[in-house]
Amino acid sequence: MRALSVVLVSALALGACSSGGSSENTAASTGCAPSEGNVTLTYTTWIPGIENVVKVWNDKNPNIQVKVQTGPNGNGGTYANFFNQLKAGNAPDLGHIEYDALPSFRVQDGLTNLADCTEVTAAKDQFVDWTWGQVTFGEENAVYGIPQDAGPMALFYRKDLFEKNNIPVPATWDEYAVAAEKVKAAGGYITNFSQSDINQFAGFAWQAGGRWFANDGSKWTVNLQDEATTKVAGYWQGLIDAKLVSAVPPWTTEWDNAYNTGQAWTWTSAVWGANSIMSGAPDTKGKWAVAPMPQWTSGATVAGNWGGSSTAVFKGSKHPYEAAKFALWLNTSEEALTLLNSEAQLYPATKAGAKLPALSEGVEFYGGQKIYDVFATASTQVAPDFVWGPTMTSTYATASDGFKAAVSGNGTLLDALKTTQTKTVENLKSQSIPVAE
Amino acid sequence: MKRVTPMVVMGAATFYFLIPIWWLFVAASKSRSEFTGTTPLWFADFALTDNLGELFAYRDGVFLRWMLNSVVYTGGAALLGTILAAMCGYALAKYRFRGREAIFNVILGGVLVPATALALPLFLIFSRFEATNTFWSVFLPSLVNPFGVYLARIYAGASVPDELLEASRLDGSGEIRTFFTISSRLMFPALVTIFLFHFVAVWNNFLLPLIMLGEERLFPVTLGLYTWNTQVNQLPELRMLVLTGALVSIVPLVIAFLLLQRFWRNGLGSGAIK
Amino acid sequence: MRAPKKALLFFILPFGLLFTAFYLAPILYAIKQSLYRVERTGTFGPAVEVFGGLTQYQRVFADGPFWESIGRVLLFGVVQVPVMLGLALLLALLLDSGLVKGRRFFRLAFFVPYAVPGVVAAIMWGFLYSPSLSPFDAVTGNVDLLSADLVLWSMANVVTWVYVGYNMLIIYSSLLAIPQEVYEAARIDGAGAIRTAWAIKIPLVMPAIVLTTVFSIIGTLQLLAEPQVFRTFSSAVSSTYTPNLTVYSTSSIPNFHLAAAFSVVLALATCLLSFAFLKVTQRGGDK
Numbered sequence: 001m002r003a004l005s006v007v008l009v010s011a012l013a014l015g016a017c018s019s020g021g022s023s024e025n026t027a028a029s030t031g032c033a034p035s036e037g038n039v040t041l042t043y044t045t046w047i048p049g050i051e052n053v054v055k056v057w058n059d060k061n062p063n064i065q066v067k068v069q070t071g072p073n074g075n076g077g078t079y080a081n082f083f084n085q086l087k088a089g090n091a092p093d094l095g096h097i098e099y100d101a102l103p104s105f106r107v108q109d110g111l112t113n114l115a116d117c118t119e120v121t122a123a124k125d126q127f128v129d130w131t132w133g134q135v136t137f138g139e140e141n142a143v144y145g146i147p148q149d150a151g152p153m154a155l156f157y158r159k160d161l162f163e164k165n166n167i168p169v170p171a172t173w174d175e176y177a178v179a180a181e182k183v184k185a186a187g188g189y190i191t192n193f194s195q196s197d198i199n200q201f202a203g204f205a206w207q208a209g210g211r212w213f214a215n216d217g218s219k220w221t222v223n224l225q226d227e228a229t230t231k232v233a234g235y236w237q238g239l240i241d242a243k244l245v246s247a248v249p250p251w252t253t254e255w256d257n258a259y260n261t262g263q264a265w266t267w268t269s270a271v272w273g274a275n276s277i278m279s280g281a282p283d284t285k286g287k288w289a290v291a292p293m294p295q296w297t298s299g300a301t302v303a304g305n306w307g308g309s310s311t312a313v314f315k316g317s318k319h320p321y322e323a324a325k326f327a328l329w330l331n332t333s334e335e336a337l338t339l340l341n342s343e344a345q346l347y348p349a350t351k352a353g354a355k356l357p358a359l360s361e362g363v364e365f366y367g368g369q370k371i372y373d374v375f376a377t378a379s380t381q382v383a384p385d386f387v388w389g390p391t392m393t394s395t396y397a398t399a400s401d402g403f404k405a406a407v408s409g410n411g412t413l414l415d416a417l418k419t420t421q422t423k424t425v426e427n428l429k430s431q432s433i434p435v436a437e
Numbered sequence: 438m439k440r441v442t443p444m445v446v447m448g449a450a451t452f453y454f455l456i457p458i459w460w461l462f463v464a465a466s467k468s469r470s471e472f473t474g475t476t477p478l479w480f481a482d483f484a485l486t487d488n489l490g491e492l493f494a495y496r497d498g499v500f501l502r503w504m505l506n507s508v509v510y511t512g513g514a515a516l517l518g519t520i521l522a523a524m525c526g527y528a529l530a531k532y533r534f535r536g537r538e539a540i541f542n543v544i545l546g547g548v549l550v551p552a553t554a555l556a557l558p559l560f561l562i563f564s565r566f567e568a569t570n571t572f573w574s575v576f577l578p579s580l581v582n583p584f585g586v587y588l589a590r591i592y593a594g595a596s597v598p599d600e601l602l603e604a605s606r607l608d609g610s611g612e613i614r615t616f617f618t619i620s621s622r623l624m625f626p627a628l629v630t631i632f633l634f635h636f637v638a639v640w641n642n643f644l645l646p647l648i649m650l651g652e653e654r655l656f657p658v659t660l661g662l663y664t665w666n667t668q669v670n671q672l673p674e675l676r677m678l679v680l681t682g683a684l685v686s687i688v689p690l691v692i693a694f695l696l697l698q699r700f701w702r703n704g705l706g707s708g709a710i711k
Numbered sequence: 712m713r714a715p716k717k718a719l720l721f722f723i724l725p726f727g728l729l730f731t732a733f734y735l736a737p738i739l740y741a742i743k744q745s746l747y748r749v750e751r752t753g754t755f756g757p758a759v760e761v762f763g764g765l766t767q768y769q770r771v772f773a774d775g776p777f778w779e780s781i782g783r784v785l786l787f788g789v790v791q792v793p794v795m796l797g798l799a800l801l802l803a804l805l806l807d808s809g810l811v812k813g814r815r816f817f818r819l820a821f822f823v824p825y826a827v828p829g830v831v832a833a834i835m836w837g838f839l840y841s842p843s844l845s846p847f848d849a850v851t852g853n854v855d856l857l858s859a860d861l862v863l864w865s866m867a868n869v870v871t872w873v874y875v876g877y878n879m880l881i882i883y884s885s886l887l888a889i890p891q892e893v894y895e896a897a898r899i900d901g902a903g904a905i906r907t908a909w910a911i912k913i914p915l916v917m918p919a920i921v922l923t924t925v926f927s928i929i930g931t932l933q934l935l936a937e938p939q940v941f942r943t944f945s946s947a948v949s950s951t952y953t954p955n956l957t958v959y960s961t962s963s964i965p966n967f968h969l970a971a972a973f974s975v976v977l978a979l980a981t982c983l984l985s986f987a988f989l990k991v992t993q994r995g996g997d998k
Contacts, residue, residue, distance in 0.1 A: 044651055069651030070664070071650075072664045073671075076663075076664075080965065084556070089564070108758065195946055196946065219754060252837075253472075253676070253838065254944070279674060283470070391964050394960065397960055405946075407946055408858065408946055427966075431749060432750050434751075446801070447805060450817075451821075454824050457872070458827075460839065461835055521726040524723070524726065527722060528719055540723070549978045549985070550974065551933045553935065553955055553959050553974065554737075554971060555733075555741070557962065558738075558740040577732075581729045583730065586726065595888070612715055659830070666830075686831070
């Protein structure tokens with residue numbers, strides 16, 4: 001009997017806290033007044049070496065101390081933790097959220113609108129335009145996070161192999177396909193198609209003008225099969241069918257090996273890819289170079305983006321003013337950006353950040369080329385109006401299931417996009433998120 | 438039957454079970470470039486000590502801290518958990534009372550529910566008491582081992598004769614004292630088994646700490662390694678640390694097994710499943 | 712024996728309270744969750760939880776991939792569980808037979824894989840399966856162990872590798888409990904080792920085998936760590952490859968209500984199967 005009453009008490013306790021979590025909040029911004037007295041903020045992130053950056057802040061700001069919590073990367077468990085914490089009403093003050101996950105948190109009503117913080121709105125011009133678009137979702141009077149880093153894309157290629165085989169560096173995707181055949185003839189693959197990390201494909205679609213999601217305030221539109229995306233999918237399907245690209249699963253040792261042994265000759269990747277190649281393919285030191293991303297029309301200058309994240313203030317934070325102040329320092333001050341870059345290779349989202357001394361020098365691994373100049377230019381060429389959907393984890397999962405099937409000869413990338421479209425719409429509906437058919 | 442065939446079977450099984458461990462050992466002794474460039478099952482330059490040094494020095498020795506945490510979480514939870522499970526299983530085996538079978542079935546039913554489903558509710562419970570991100574949030578749920586109750590019930594039923602309990606009752610010994618002085622001794626080899634299984638289960642559990650903990654200093658070693666593994670994309674040099682760390686993380690379990698193994702030497706006799 | 716109330720409470724209450732708090736209450740909460748759904752207004756309107764009856768369950772039953780994944784783990788279980796337990800039984804019998812020297816060494820050797828956390832084991836085998844890095848490249852170079860046709864069995868091998876030692880220990884400890892007198896009769900009859908094993912030992916350890924089977928069935932239906940890790944290096948493993956993986960990916964969307972409904976259905980299916988298995992074996996035993 002006593003056991004039964006304990007069960008009831010526990011169940012009631014659960015019921016009470018679950019309803020407390022999400023009901024009282026509204027979408028209106030919550031004001032941004034400084035707190036009185038000393039403040040301690042909690043900040044959850046998986047950036048390696050972040051303690052060293054935060055220590056600089058803590059030493060200078062005895063009144064606003066920041067406590068770092070850590071965990072696996074976002075999709076590895078930290079996002080799930082954030083959602084749990086939001087439901088329980090004990091989320092940290094600040095959290096690390098990638099751009100593509102930000103709308104999911106907005107939909108769960110998990111973010112504090114920082115538009116009332118004048119310092120935040122005043123900082124707008126310091127950031128590269130498109131990164132600001134990623135944290136405002138194009139809404140007026142809304143800022144849901146401070147942009148932290150960016151992943152403008154360019155073409156990494158094996159300079160030595162291209163020269164030796166007399167293959168010109170492709171400036172357009174057509175030229176890239178031609179080069180692919182020559183590379184194949186020379187015994188390599190032009191690149192490895194990223195079958196399970198859909199973000200690279202998203203970067204391609206972004207560059208080509210694809211816009212997967214739109215939201216007019218009353219409902220979402222899902223458009224994974226727009227003209228541009230269809231074009232990109234058809235293009236890569238062609239390369240896959242002709243066996244001109246390999247399809248090793250990305251981020252595995254196997255994959256590192258394909259680059260290290262010269263099996264794969266190019267990689268269209270984000271700025272942080274520079275470090276991936278350096279550590280994944282150490283034997284190819286000095287043999288790589290970076291060129292702008294191939295274009296769909298000759299002479300155009302459009303780049304895609306792959307990755308990037310923001311520092312957001314969670315709903316329920318009692319100190320939005322201080323949290324915003326810290327987030328701004330972390331992502332705009334030269335000392336913080338320099339440290340973030342040296343500790344974790346983060347590429348700043350600010351205009352000034354692209355001129356950091358560390359990002360202005362030639363890189364030995366790339367034959368002394370000043371590769372970051374290429375990315376700095378690319379960053380200004382990313383379209384500002386690309387919007388992520390509110391259930392990206394499941395959209396990625398479905399797309400990657402389909403892409404994997406396509407690479408193993410089971411259907412095509414277009415089929416995969418079609419399934420992803422249906423499944424995503426289904427998913428939005430099952431969460432009662434209004435969506436246009 | 439000849440002795441050759443059994444030994445061949447045992448040899449083949451040993452090969453199957455140990456070759457991946459051997460591979461891990463060899464891999465942990467290599468530098469990063471040798472890892473992909475040399476024969477996987479034999480040593481290149483033996484750099485295990487370098488790797489260990491790097492592992493233990495990385496981020497102010499946080500790995501050693503994780504190992505220590507794991508030992509505390511696991512050792513404590515397995516010890517206490519075994520006693521609790523033994524008491525409960527013993528009572529279910531030795532006393533007749535109303536609702537006995539119902540309680541037993543409910544406890545067994547606990548095993549059926551996927552851990553993924555319990556994650557959010559557990560988190561909400563600890564949030565209620567503002568106890569997430571603490572030692573207790575991982576330690577307390579780890580104490581519960583329904584499987585242990587099941588085993589303890591069977592073992593107790595088999596190894597503790599009713600007559601003995603009657604006798605000690607007549608001697609005026611209380612039930613609780615009887616349990617700790619006589620019954621538990623009879624159940625001891627079985628308790629060692631329960632302890633070992635519980636120990637391994639808690640050591641390997643990383644879902645619970647993953648949900649509960651944000652403070653790196655509180656992580657157990659599995660969660661720490663998992664966290665590093667998700668950062669390999671960003672910092673590929675972590676890969677060798679993950680491999681070396683995985684090797685080191687097995688060692689305490691092997692030691693625990695070796696220490697406990699001697700309790701089986703004379704057979705589990707009294708305490709086995711019937 | 713009749714139960715003295717105080718002692719009974721002392722024995723059962725500590726475990727009972729913890730079990731109630733960390734198993735029962737969460738389970739009840741999950742069931743409650745599964746009966747709710749969210750409603751919201753506008754694209755970013757806050758969610759309101761409303762009672763939804765069996766809406767989530769309708770979704771579960773209409774979800775093709777979920778039922779496919781149940782079929783997949785059933786196939787997995789039908790093949791892997793007998794192989795694993797057969798191996799565990801064989802090794803336990805050999806250890807117990809007196810025909811083998813170095814028992815303590817073998818016991819340790821077979822147990823070590825169980826000490827390797829599931830996630831780490833899957834990562835290790837991932838390397839051993841990889842076409843170019845595997846030490847067995849004679850095999851992996853010719854047969855793609857990570858392809859859609861084979862990856863299920865590659866995973867089965869990992870699970871077998873980890874759990875044979877564990878199951879062997881359970882069976883072995885039960886073999887050790889057989890009193891020596893039982894063997895005397897057999898010896899007088901002149902029965903050989905194989906006959907003794909078949910006619911005496913196996914029937915006597917049947918309860919242990921049934922126990923390990925039930926737990927293996929449960930483990931199979933709840934496969935999570937292995938497919939999760941294999942997803943990163945095999946193109947054939949989807950995000951809904953096993954039922955538990957579906958629960959996991961649904962709750963990380965986050966769609967807590969649907970995830971709860973998935974897990975309730977999964978738990979019921981597990982219960983049904985384990986119960987059916989027990990019934991079947993009991994009937995067999997009655998003859």
